[in-house]
Amino acid sequence: MKPFAYVRATTLREAADAYAAHPGSRYLGGGTNLVDLMKVGVETPTALIDISRLPLEEITELPDGGLRVGAMVRGTDLAADPLVRTRYPLLSQALLAGASGQLRNVATTGGNLLQRTRCAYFQDLSKPCNKREPGSGCGAREGIHRDHAVLGHSEHCIATQPSDMAVALAALDAEVELYGGPDTTRTVAAAEFHRLPGDRPEQDTVIRPGEIITAVLLPAPAPGAVSLYRKARERASYAFALASVAVVLDLDDGRVRRISLAFGGLAHRPWRATTAEARLTGSAPHSDAVRAAVDAELAGARPLRDNAYKIPLARNLACDAIATLAGAP
Ligand SMILES: Cc1cc2nc3c(=O)[nH]c(=O)nc-3n(C[C@H](O)[C@H](O)[C@H](O)COP(=O)(O)OP(=O)(O)OC[C@H]3O[C@@H](n4cnc5c(N)ncnc54)[C@H](O)[C@@H]3O)c2cc1C
Numbered sequence: 001m002k003p004f005a006y007v008r009a010t011t012l013r014e015a016a017d018a019y020a021a022h023p024g025s026r027y028l029g030g031g032t033n034l035v036d037l038m039k040v041g042v043e044t045p046t047a048l049i050d051i052s053r054l055p056l057e058e059i060t061e062l063p064d065g066g067l068r069v070g071a072m073v074r075g076t077d078l079a080a081d082p083l084v085r086t087r088y089p090l091l092s093q094a095l096l097a098g099a100s101g102q103l104r105n106v107a108t109t110g111g112n113l114l115q116r117t118r119c120a121y122f123q124d125l126s127k128p129c130n131k132r133e134p135g136s137g138c139g140a141r142e143g144i145h146r147d148h149a150v151l152g153h154s155e156h157c158i159a160t161q162p163s164d165m166a167v168a169l170a171a172l173d174a175e176v177e178l179y180g181g182p183d184t185t186r187t188v189a190a191a192e193f194h195r196l197p198g199d200r201p202e203q204d205t206v207i208r209p210g211e212i213i214t215a216v217l218l219p220a221p222a223p224g225a226v227s228l229y230r231k232a233r234e235r236a237s238y239a240f241a242l243a244s245v246a247v248v249l250d251l252d253d254g255r256v257r258r259i260s261l262a263f264g265g266l267a268h269r270p271w272r273a274t275t276a277e278a279r280l281t282g283s284a285p286h287s288d289a290v291r292a293a294v295d296a297e298l299a300g301a302r303p304l305r306d307n308a309y310k311i312p313l314a315r316n317l318a319c320d321a322i323a324t325l326a327g328a329p
């Protein structure tokens with residue numbers, strides 16, 4: 001590991017100032033991703049700016065019935081929060097489907113959103129990777145890409161976004177709150193926070209240099225809406241999604257008043273299935289209609305040599321989740 005400075009920030013202002021004073025630095029949340037990447041030499045920050053003790057550890061109710069989740073809230077606490085479990089069960093389920101209990105005890109809400117891809121070539125300095133070193137090539141494209149993207153990928157990068165929580169937040173129409181310095185706070189829709197790779201795969205998200213995630217904002221749930229997160233993985237624990245699905249369903253007299261559907265494990269960002277949503281809105285969620293809508297969404301997939309299995313896997317996850325929520329036998 002290369003030598004680096006360590007700065008502990010006690011205020012947001014202090015953290016932003018430290019970032020400006022140390023070009024090439026990184027903020028430190030729980031460290032469960034960043035420190036691992038430093039150990040293998042993928043990340044070589046000049047300084048770690050420890051923001052883990054900033055007063056961003058609260059989950060508070062908003063006047064409109066939504067929730068504000070501070071960026072330093074740990075995965076364990078967020079998943080177990082009674083308001084989260086009752087109002088946003090899919091968020092709790094997504095968190096509990098990710099990593100291990102020990103990791104969730106340390107990992108933060110902000111760090112979870114900004115964790116890097118698990119593409120093995122990204123983590124292997126001996127292999128080319130446009131995300132790690134722009135212009136060097138993509139080792140995965142001709143290599144082992146069974147876990148990689150089927151939607152929205154580019155010739156420059158086929159990596160997937162690994163966070164389960166991010167998929168749930170995309171389906172929930174959550175927002176990410178960002179601090180860029182005094183008087184420069186902004187919010188970004190969670191579904192727009194991660195980017196498709198295009199020709200800039202080194203940029204995972206729309207966050208600007210030096211910005212700090214301060215909170216995630218959850219809108220009030222629609223009365224009567226139900227939700228579910230389903231994840232397919234290689235084993236029961238410690239495995240990232242091969243495919244996952246987050247669904248929020250609001251039925252009115254047996255017809256879909258509103259549905260939010262997002263896929264994980266398929267693309268460089270949570271994939272909000274707007275085509276399927278539009279087709280299902282207003283109709284009864286019978287199995288044929290659901291399958292046709294999901295197929296219309298997945299028709300845009302471009303599988304690679306080894307990962308076409310993800311398309312039927314994602315379809316079955318989505319159809320099963322919607323049928324479960326709709327109360328189908
Ligand atoms: C064995 C293993 C299995 C795992 N399995 C899963 C899984 O199945 N599903 C899943 O979703 N995740 C999984 N994870 C990933 C885990 O969820 C992440 O490592 C964790 O959420 C990152 O949070 P952190 O607080 O430790 O981030 P850190 O490692 O501290 O930071 C990650 C990145 O975010 C930046 N950062 C952190 N906080 C902020 C902030 N507030 N503002 C701006 N920048 C910030 C850091 O600079 C860094 O670039 C797994 C991890 C391991 C090691």
Ligand code: SF4
Pocket residue numbers: 117119120121122128129130131132137138139140141156157158159201
């Ligand atoms: S898929 Fe993306 S992250 Fe993986 S090697 Fe290719 S460029 Fe790098």
